[in-house]
Amino acid sequence: MEQQEQKVTAKLQPPQTTQAETYAATDAAKVLDARNVSVYYGSFRAVTDVSLPIYQNQITAFIGPSGCGKTTVLRTLNRMNDLIPAARVEGDVQYHGASLYARGVSPTAVRRRIGMVFQKPNPFPKSIYENVAYGPRINGIRGRSRLDEIVERSLRQAALWDEVKDRLNKSGLSLSGGQAQRLCIARTLAVEPDVVLMDEPCSALDPIATGRIEDLMQEIKSRYTIVIVTHNMQQAARVSDRTAFFSVLRDEKPGQSDIRTGVLVEYGATQQIFEDPRDDRTQAYVTGRMG
Amino acid sequence: MSATIQADPAGPAGSASGLSLRRPFGDRAFQVTALVSGLLVLAILVLIAVTMSQQSTTWFTTEGWSGIFSVDWDPAHGKFGAMSFVYGTVVVSLIAIIIAYPVSMGVALLLNEVVPRRWAQPIVYAIDLLAVVPSVVWGLWGFAVLIPWLQTTIYPHVASAVNGIWILGNLFGFLNGNYVSGASFFTAGVILAIMITPIVTSVSREVIATVPAADKEGAYALGATRWEMIRGVVWPHSQTGIVGATLLGLGRAMGETIVVALVMGSAPVITSHLFTPGYAMPGVIANQFGEATVGVFRAALIGMGVLLFLLTIIINLSARAIVGRNARRMRGAA
Amino acid sequence: MAVTAAGRPAVDLGEPGGWRRAKNRLAVGAMWFAFLCMLVPLGFVLAGVIIKGASVITWQFLTSSTIPPNVLPANIGGMGPAVVGTLEITAFAAVIAIPLGVLGAVYLNEYGGNRPLARLISFMSDVMTGVPSIVMGLFIFTVWVIPHGLTGYSGMAGSFALACLMLPIVIRSSYEMLRLVPDSLREGSYALGATKARVTLTVVLPAAAGGIVSGALLAVARAAGETAPLLFTIGFALTTNANLFSGANTALSTQIFDNVLQPYTGAVDRGWGAALTLIVIAFIFMLAARIVTARFARYSR
Numbered sequence: 026m027e028q029q030e031q032k033v034t035a036k037l038q039p040p041q042t043t044q045a046e047t048y049a050a051t052d053a054a055k056v057l058d059a060r061n062v063s064v065y066y067g068s069f070r071a072v073t074d075v076s077l078p079i080y081q082n083q084i085t086a087f088i089g090p091s092g093c094g095k096t097t098v099l100r101t102l103n104r105m106n107d108l109i110p111a112a113r114v115e116g117d118v119q120y121h122g123a124s125l126y127a128r129g130v131s132p133t134a135v136r137r138r139i140g141m142v143f144q145k146p147n148p149f150p151k152s153i154y155e156n157v158a159y160g161p162r163i164n165g166i167r168g169r170s171r172l173d174e175i176v177e178r179s180l181r182q183a184a185l186w187d188e189v190k191d192r193l194n195k196s197g198l199s200l201s202g203g204q205a206q207r208l209c210i211a212r213t214l215a216v217e218p219d220v221v222l223m224d225e226p227c228s229a230l231d232p233i234a235t236g237r238i239e240d241l242m243q244e245i246k247s248r249y250t251i252v253i254v255t256h257n258m259q260q261a262a263r264v265s266d267r268t269a270f271f272s273v274l275r276d277e278k279p280g281q282s283d284i285r286t287g288v289l290v291e292y293g294a295t296q297q298i299f300e301d302p303r304d305d306r307t308q309a310y311v312t313g314r315m316g
Numbered sequence: 317m318s319a320t321i322q323a324d325p326a327g328p329a330g331s332a333s334g335l336s337l338r339r340p341f342g343d344r345a346f347q348v349t350a351l352v353s354g355l356l357v358l359a360i361l362v363l364i365a366v367t368m369s370q371q372s373t374t375w376f377t378t379e380g381w382s383g384i385f386s387v388d389w390d391p392a393h394g395k396f397g398a399m400s401f402v403y404g405t406v407v408v409s410l411i412a413i414i415i416a417y418p419v420s421m422g423v424a425l426l427l428n429e430v431v432p433r434r435w436a437q438p439i440v441y442a443i444d445l446l447a448v449v450p451s452v453v454w455g456l457w458g459f460a461v462l463i464p465w466l467q468t469t470i471y472p473h474v475a476s477a478v479n480g481i482w483i484l485g486n487l488f489g490f491l492n493g494n495y496v497s498g499a500s501f502f503t504a505g506v507i508l509a510i511m512i513t514p515i516v517t518s519v520s521r522e523v524i525a526t527v528p529a530a531d532k533e534g535a536y537a538l539g540a541t542r543w544e545m546i547r548g549v550v551w552p553h554s555q556t557g558i559v560g561a562t563l564l565g566l567g568r569a570m571g572e573t574i575v576v577a578l579v580m581g582s583a584p585v586i587t588s589h590l591f592t593p594g595y596a597m598p599g600v601i602a603n604q605f606g607e608a609t610v611g612v613f614r615a616a617l618i619g620m621g622v623l624l625f626l627l628t629i630i631i632n633l634s635a636r637a638i639v640g641r642n643a644r645r646m647r648g649a650a
Numbered sequence: 651m652a653v654t655a656a657g658r659p660a661v662d663l664g665e666p667g668g669w670r671r672a673k674n675r676l677a678v679g680a681m682w683f684a685f686l687c688m689l690v691p692l693g694f695v696l697a698g699v700i701i702k703g704a705s706v707i708t709w710q711f712l713t714s715s716t717i718p719p720n721v722l723p724a725n726i727g728g729m730g731p732a733v734v735g736t737l738e739i740t741a742f743a744a745v746i747a748i749p750l751g752v753l754g755a756v757y758l759n760e761y762g763g764n765r766p767l768a769r770l771i772s773f774m775s776d777v778m779t780g781v782p783s784i785v786m787g788l789f790i791f792t793v794w795v796i797p798h799g800l801t802g803y804s805g806m807a808g809s810f811a812l813a814c815l816m817l818p819i820v821i822r823s824s825y826e827m828l829r830l831v832p833d834s835l836r837e838g839s840y841a842l843g844a845t846k847a848r849v850t851l852t853v854v855l856p857a858a859a860g861g862i863v864s865g866a867l868l869a870v871a872r873a874a875g876e877t878a879p880l881l882f883t884i885g886f887a888l889t890t891n892a893n894l895f896s897g898a899n900t901a902l903s904t905q906i907f908d909n910v911l912q913p914y915t916g917a918v919d920r921g922w923g924a925a926l927t928l929i930v931i932a933f934i935f936m937l938a939a940r941i942v943t944a945r946f947a948r949y950s951r
């Protein structure tokens with residue numbers, strides 16, 4: 026077990042490579058830096074010792090089989106696990122060098138800078154306009170013209186403006202699945218976060234809607250840093266710059282409490298992960314033999 | 317793009333400043349307000365018990381245990397025994413739940429198991445309508461319409477039919493010759509039964525709804541008729557819960573004031589004859605409070621209020637516990 | 651319960667015969683009979699009130715400023731003071747009980763969770779719904795009217811008593827509505843950086859608003875019809891007293907109660923008129939609750 030853990034942690038240095046990478050790992054700025062993060066639900070250790078940096082203006086994908094903790098790790102990046110009473114986070118996540126979990130840090134402030142889009146679109150039962158304006162409003166922005174401007178900009182960025190510009194007063198619940206998800210993205214972008222976390226944003230959508238959101242991600246990449254959890258390997262390969270492969274820690278000895286804890290297996294440039302994975306498990310997963 | 321932390325306290329996206337904790341005052345204040353509102357419930361209950369007991373102490377000190385529960389109620393002569401009212405409350409409430417139990421169960425089964433969804437709505441509306449009729453209107457109608465009718469048309473015939481028969485005669489027979497009264501224990505019990513059926517039905521429906529569909533389908537799959545399924549599956553599962561629902565109705569019946577004040581005949585007596593007048597605690601409190609200026613008199617009435625409070629709390633606690641246990645067992649089994 | 655077809659011909663797809671079918675029919679028939687047992691008294695009382703009360707109701711009846719002595723017939727004077735009393739006292743009670751009740755439900759659902767204090771409050775709130783209304787009236791009499799002496803009798807005291815009655819009902823129904831709001835809405839709001847109070851006020855409560863309003867309207871309907879809490883708190887008045895805070899008052903329910911046992915037909919007739927008015931008021935609130943549920947309660951069972 027110890028040996029395996031060591032083998033795992035050894036994978037975590039960003040690969041020093043001269044391959045054709047769009048961004049050399051050490052050149053791009055580190056926006057988020059997870060360090061030895063473990064997450065417990067009660068006494069159950071859901072995720073063990075995850076360390077990985079997220080680089081600015083890149084799309085980082087978390088892939089792996091079900092139940093390996095991808096979403097749990099994602100949620101540690103904006104302190105959403107705080108909402109679960111039994112959850113406990115060990116280790117640290119640094120944001121531009123400052124710790125997110127230090128004493129005195131306000132989760133509210135964290136979430137204004139690190140936004141989240143969820144698996145199932147969750148528009149508020151308000152009008153489309155009010156959905157997008159909600160975030161700016163709670164941040165104190167009042168003037169009508171200013172809000173109009175923000176709403177339009179956000180809806181444009183989410184590639185939804187043309188479809189809804191004539192019915193901004195209609196309820197957000199009246200949109201189709203793909204539109205509703207783009208509304209949720211617009212809502213998140215309206216507060217101009219630094220990072221946008223996406224938890225399987227397309228899993229509830231049809232392929233066409235999925236395609237539109239993937240295009241959207243590429244377009245906004247220049248302004249935001251994106252981390253996306255996805256079940257869909259092809260999506261990760263299409264869309265992301267870097268990919269982190271998670272898996273469940275194998276345990277030879279039955280009866281251990283760590284029997285199903287999630288770990289980070291390998292992390293690197295997407296091209297490398299898919300074409301030349303270093304770990305057997307990564308290889309098995311991306312070639313479809315696992316998960 | 318360097319990752320320097322900007323010193324700007326407004327902290328635009330891209331910096332780590334401004335992450336410090338200022339639990340906004342509004343957030344805290346809201347939480348406290350909500351907590352206080354919740355605590356209000358406990359505060360009121362405690363206050364009720366404490367303040368009303370205080371006001372009734374002279375009743376206790378003057379009469380003592382034996383005096384309080386004696387049958388002798390004669391305010392003009394300083395006698396404040398409450399036993400006849402306790403008796404009346406219990407009898408009338410028992411009559412009410414004996415009638416309401418089968419009726420409510422029948423309607424609950426009808427709505428949940430027999431009638432298709434679409435048709436259930438009008439029936440539910442009717443029950444809601446029944447629930448919204450104010451108790452004082454029942455009292456008015458009971459006194460002006462039901463009592464005369466019962467006294468002339470129903471009671472005499474029933475009484476003469478059972479007069480002399482062993483137990484029935486004592487319950488429903490004549491008292492002293494030809495005497496039956498429309499204003500009586502039984503009339504009050506009947507009206508109370510009508511009034512509590514909505515809530516007993518509603519809680520019973522909730523209980524019946526927790527029976528797992530899988531069990532019901534199992535019975536149907538064996539070729540059972542609807543009634544056989546109900547008897548074999550629904551009934552065992554919901555029995556306890558329906559008892560709880562009926563207890564809730566019992567609590568309601570005990571506390572109902574206006575009906576027992578107007579329709580019971582206002583006679584502080586203990587008798588087994590249900591077609592004769594009696595009295596119940598809420599009734600005497602309502603009727604005689606205006607005259608209760610003397611200390612002990614008023615203390616006695618408020619004391620009976622305390623008694624009512626304790627009784628209904630105990631009954632409600634048991635009822636909720638029973639219904640709750642039933643629901644939890646269902647959730648575990650499902 | 652098990653059905654064995656031993657001895658039956660191979661294909662018999664008819665209804666189960668004889669006794670089983672009869673029992674089934676009987677049982678269902680008995681259930682319908684039970685429903686009839688509920689309908690018949692309801693029908694009689696509504697018919698009685700409408701028949702006897704309709705002839706009494708005139709504009710003057712509803713708006714007159716004094717209640718005449720019992721001897722006078724029903725076409726003189728009216729129940730105006732009682733109508734005003736009922737409406738004002740109930741409205742004030744609602745103003746007290748509904749915000750407090752909703753806030754209490756917010757505490758239970760959003761903050762309290764599974765903590766022992768929250769479970770205690772929730773349980774006790776359920777128990778409190780079973781406390782008789784006469785106890786609430788006696789309670790307010792004890793803590794408000796007695797200390798204030800004669801000036802304690804007022805519409806406001808009646809409102810306090812009604813509010814004590816309404817509070818647990820509003821808490822329970824609001825709590826059920828808040829529970830139905832999906833967590834994904836809350837998460838969406840948190841993820842945008844809202845504080846808990848913000849989440850509750852700007853997303854959760856608006857989403858549950860329809861159901862909460864409907865539950866509140868039903869509580870108001872119940873309070874409007876109550877008599878016992880008012881008997882000990884509002885005193886007695888024969889003229890309209892629009893001031894809730896000073897002076898005795900009257901209400902439709904207490905007037906009916908006073909008039910039932912009167913030997914004068916005028917008084918009893920006024921009682922029927924008041925009864926019809928009261929039923930109509932309660933009915934309107936019930937209808938309003940249904941309409942709100944149908945149109946605005948987005949998350950209902």
